[in-house]
Amino acid sequence: MSLPEFKLLRPRSVDEALDCFAKHGGNIRVLAGGTDLIPSMRQKLFEPEYVLDLRRVTTLREIKPLPDGGVEIGSLVTLRAIERSQFLRQHYPVLTEAAMTVASPVLRNMGTIGGNICLDTRCLWYNQSLTWRKGCGFCIKKDGDICHVAPGGTKCWAAFSGDTPPALLCLHAEIEIQSQAGTRRVMLSDFYTGLGDDYRRLQPGELVTRIFLPSSSAGYQGVYRKLRVRGSIDYPLAGVAVVMKRSNGHISDARIGITAVNPAPLLVKGATELLSGKQMDEALADAAGDLSARTAKPLTTSALTPEYRREMIRVFTKRAVLAAAAN
Ligand SMILES: Cc1cc2nc3c(=O)[nH]c(=O)nc-3n(C[C@H](O)[C@H](O)[C@H](O)COP(=O)(O)OP(=O)(O)OC[C@H]3O[C@@H](n4cnc5c(N)ncnc54)[C@H](O)[C@@H]3O)c2cc1C
């Protein structure tokens, strides 16, 4: 599958990148590591007139501990750099664990944290070649007007399938978004829409530039568990992140995030209330598993059945909370 024709723009700074948006108008796609964008362009899922290659923007490649104890991570920091950062491993281990499971080492050398956050949603009927999709009459997410997953509906249910966002949600991450209109900071939990097609709140001309983790989320035990077909490389088909703090044998705070089973990564509502103040045991871990499984709404967007993926959310949540409490 060949790439469609496009013009390559290679800015050296964020300002130059934002100028490119202003100069060349709407039909631009941002390229960070390109590990998802390029295969998607080969499948003709995106046929932009311009590709804005950010790889020369060196100011977005830093992991900077902040004086208040939090950390700032540039959106172009690779997943490999996240994995190797001693600071992140020591203070935010759930992010290290999640980053280590993305794709394969070669892809983690190229793939960035910003690209992982902005990752397109995935579906069996969408991540296919043009010929394949044409043969099926296309679908709502691209070029068509029906959904093969929920026929008769008008919504797209493609699943968000990034590994680091559930960990970042557990850490109460904020992201910085820049455009020529200015800079804004939003909670990552407000970035995703919950729709499979229009899945993120990012306007044309906007770039995700930095991720901030607060000091209040530092020092939590962190665990990430993931279901995939091939252990060495695949996207998650269900994923669970858990952070937990304990004192005197009791859980003082905990959060659970899930991915790949809904059109957005989600924090499990009620998990903190369920776990806080308790001592971990099998019954509590089972209750946490049940709560996560109720939040997961997988559909037939992947090769594994929705029933199996939801069950694995239950199983992984139970294992993850037990592991976090044992650390
Ligand atoms: C075989 C294979 C296996 C994979 N397995 C996994 C997996 O297990 N888990 C997983 O999470 N991912 C997986 N991926 C996807 C991908 O490698 C990662 O998600 C990676 O983090 C994407 O980052 P990137 O920098 O390469 O993004 P890119 O491909 O460059 O971009 C991804 C999307 O984000 C947009 N974008 C990127 N950066 C910005 C920014 N700063 N501002 C605004 N928009 C931006 C791009 O326009 C594009 O739409 C896999 C990919 C392949 C090919």
Ligand code: SF4
């Ligand atoms: S969920 Fe439906 S509309 Fe969305 S990509 Fe899949 S088949 Fe297409």
